[in-house]
Amino acid sequence: MTRRAGKRAVPDPAAFPTRPYDLVKEFTIALVVVALLTAGLAAVFSSPDVKPVTLASWSRADGADFTATAVSELGGTSGTAQYGPPYNHTPGAAQKLGPVGLQSAAGVRVPVDTANDFVLRPLRNAPEPPAVSAGLAAWTAAPAARRQAWTSAYSDALAKAGGGAPAKGDYGPVPVLIARLLGLARSGALDGELQAEGKFYQTDYTRPLLFLSDGSYLESRARAEHLGGDQWGMMNETGNYPGQAWLWLYTFWYQIEPFKSSGNADALIWGLMALLSLGLMLVPFIPGVRSVPRWTRVHRLIWRTYYREQAVERNSQE
Amino acid sequence: MTGHAHSVERVLSPPIDLNGTGRYVHWGVVQLSVANLVVIGVMLVVFVAALLLPFPRGRGRR
Numbered sequence: 001m002t003r004r005a006g007k008r009a010v011p012d013p014a015a016f017p018t019r020p021y022d023l024v025k026e027f028t029i030a031l032v033v034v035a036l037l038t039a040g041l042a043a044v045f046s047s048p049d050v051k052p053v054t055l056a057s058w059s060r061a062d063g064a065d066f067t068a069t070a071v072s073e074l075g076g077t078s079g080t081a082q083y084g085p086p087y088n089h090t091p092g093a094a095q096k097l098g099p100v101g102l103q104s105a106a107g108v109r110v111p112v113d114t115a116n117d118f119v120l121r122p123l124r125n126a127p128e129p130p131a132v133s134a135g136l137a138a139w140t141a142a143p144a145a146r147r148q149a150w151t152s153a154y155s156d157a158l159a160k161a162g163g164g165a166p167a168k169g170d171y172g173p174v175p176v177l178i179a180r181l182l183g184l185a186r187s188g189a190l191d192g193e194l195q196a197e198g199k200f201y202q203t204d205y206t207r208p209l210l211f212l213s214d215g216s217y218l219e220s221r222a223r224a225e226h227l228g229g230d231q232w233g234m235m236n237e238t239g240n241y242p243g244q245a246w247l248w249l250y251t252f253w254y255q256i257e258p259f260k261s262s263g264n265a266d267a268l269i270w271g272l273m274a275l276l277s278l279g280l281m282l283v284p285f286i287p288g289v290r291s292v293p294r295w296t297r298v299h300r301l302i303w304r305t306y307y308r309e310q311a312v313e314r315n316s317q318e
Numbered sequence: 319m320t321g322h323a324h325s326v327e328r329v330l331s332p333p334i335d336l337n338g339t340g341r342y343v344h345w346g347v348v349q350l351s352v353a354n355l356v357v358i359g360v361m362l363v364v365f366v367a368a369l370l371l372p373f374p375r376g377r378g379r380r
Contacts (some may be wrong), residue, residue, distance in 0.1 A: 048337065226349065236351055236354070240338060243362075245358055255348075283341050305372070
């Protein structure tokens, strides 16, 4: 490789003096120090201890919100029912990055039919009182438009009642089914039903969490802890514990336009962060940016003793 | 039994309990928890210290 005239030649690294360095010793010291710090800080500050929000605790604390959400799950109008991939094929719901449909690209990998998975199947799996059996039979026999009319009318009546008893109307079996589901939820049975995976250890919380996130109770609890997306929630933790401060840039974009009001915010911000990460990886190849360390001269501060000795040597030679 | 459980809980409970209502500072569009601010401050102090503190000199070195 030829070098342009006027530039100093790069010295041969093998010509520099060497000194022994014990990497294992440094690793061991770092491990012990970090272990002591972790144990010490855990003993002094403990850890976040917020009781988990479950379908049982939600239905007991805010039965009206649970009921309204369950009706939207049965009617297929909830956030999950209309989310699109990876849960279902809702036309036009998926986020895009320009012409690229990122959300659709992976397809429906976790199929969720909210009416069956969140309402009808748990009702069928639990012991059925006669009224519920009749309600399930009426629901199954009704055409789709009729079911839609029942859930829509009941949903409107619940909204008008504002948490009280809804006015009488033609809601079909919906009130009976939802009341039974509320009872199952309050007993804790619904959490188990939605989590049942047929394995010994049941660790998949996807379905209960989707059901919870369709209501307003979980969001209000999260917002009270500053965990909302528009509250820089990505970098926060509950209580007075520090959170993920390193996610400041990722969450920052959600606070400003055009991302703040965009329906494609997740895809757009992912794309922007991918672009910025690529820029960070390519710093050595970007003219100007790659010269910042040379301009800031921080390395001369770190290795100040060496540069001081170099200056003394140079002066003594002159 | 309950009294014993309470005394064990008291002994094992941390001296500083950070559970409770979080404190946040608002500055325009920025919302930052005081806890995160403290951690960021500590990181800056460690960074500056790493720049300014002299390297330890082992035996046999200059």
